Amino acid sequence: MTAALELRGVGKTYPAPAAVTALSDVDLSVEPGESVAIIGASGAGKSTLLSILGTLERPTAGTVSIAGTDTSRMSDPQLSAVRAWHIGFVFQQFFLLDHLTVLDNVASGLMYRGMPAATRRERATEALDRVGLGARLRHRPAQLSGGERQRVAIARAVVGRPAVVLADEPTGNLDTANGRQIVELLAALHDTTVVLITHNASVAAAMRRRIRLEDGRIAEDSGAPA
């Protein structure tokens, strides 16, 4: 089976004056539909790993393949297209646009698909129904609770049915009950590869596979190939 995400010998060193090695020699293969928690102490390299998996940052060593395609030689516009078609992102701080309705925030997830606006809104309405916010389409983000805002962000991430969803501490700003709802929504994305960063043990336990980073290296991987 072609891996959804594959890193080979990936390293990331930030240049001087910091000259920090954030990742070293990471080999990682994530299968389609797998759910993975990335855990580890602050500074271990989790965010750097997620950014590299999502092609937001380029590694300084090694290769990143998405659905079997090596991204190393892709131009920045090509990488933007890969992200727009294949990857949905969810962040701890939600990053919704306050001046747009909930519906348009989600429809904006389809901006680069070359779809008519009416189709984008139809898809966005369906995605919001799936996260239980079908009755909040015309609200603004400021009128929603934190848990509801993160559900909007999930709808935006999945509205284009990406193969991969990457989430950076998606429950970090939420209480336990709202956090659980978010994890349930992510866990219910059966055909989607989900990789999330978390500091929360019960969130990590809800993912099929757990990878612990330490000093930029994989220290433990519950799902490493035998």
Ligand code: ADP
């Ligand atoms: P984590 O997400 O596990 O807290 P990060 O991936 O954010 O870890 O950071 C790993 C290391 O890389 C840290 O030492 C951090 O200070 C460093 N780092 C991250 N981003 C940058 C950057 N843009 N420039 C310089 N150093 C960075």
